[in-house]
Amino acid sequence: MQKFLAIAVTVLGLCLPGLASATPIATATLSGFIQNGAVTNSASATANITQVVYSLGSAGDGIATWDTNTGGGIASDFLSDGKHFQTISFLGLSIAPGATFNFGGLDIDLIETLSPLSVTGSILDMVGTSLANAFMTLVYSDGSSATTSLAQQGWTTPQNLEFNITSQNVPVPGALGLLGLGLLVIGLRRRYA
Structure with a gap:
């Protein structure tokens, strides 16, 4: 015995x-046709969030895209017209644990066809299929990062995202x-x- x-x-x-188990290190809330957001650093450590990347992912037919307004961020992954883009990055941040970063003023549109390029601002995705590739990534001052996918739901529905790092x-x-x-x-x- x-x-x-x-x-x-x-x-x-x-x-x-x-x-x-997974430990939440940050949360994000997207509202206003997912064009506005708030990212909160909920990490218990002293690492600050230095970069927020908000991407609609790989461009394609029926996929969402951003239109000209960057909300103070830097646009990248441009479509062939040089006006629409897939990714916006907010750089040079210092979001301490417990603090929140707010952004807004983005303008979401829908790619009807990628080739030839046809984008519309008058069609709203009410089911979320256009967000199939969408994600957010946070980069921390200690070099770590966390990424989460957006839910595939209509643009008018607010999104509550959680970023986790598995211990x-x-x-x-x-x-x-x-x-x-x-x-x-x-x-x-x-x-x-």
Whole structure:
């Protein structure tokens, strides 16, 4: 029985580090046809968010695109007309833990066809298929980053996004203590057997 108990404690000590779960490090709320947003740094560490990338992903027929207004960010991934683009980046930020960055003034449109390019601002995607490739990425001052996809839902529905980093399997002191206790019991058992 003592041998079984020692093995059980040892196995438990080895398994506990693997029970790590996702820890939310930031949230974003998109509203106003997903053209306005608020990004909150909810990381418990001291790392600041230095960059927010908001992308509608790879361009294609029936996919959303941004139209000229950058809301203070930098546009990239331009379509062939040089007016519409897929990605907006807000650089040089310093969003401390607990702080929020707000942006707005973006203008979402819909690519009817990519070739030849035809974009419309008069059709609204009410089901979200145009957001199939859309995502947001946050970059932190410590070099880490987190990315999350937008939900495929209509543009008029606000989006509440959560950014997570899965904890690494690093042994915690309690797990190491259980492992040590298990090994001690096995060692004592063998010595006095």
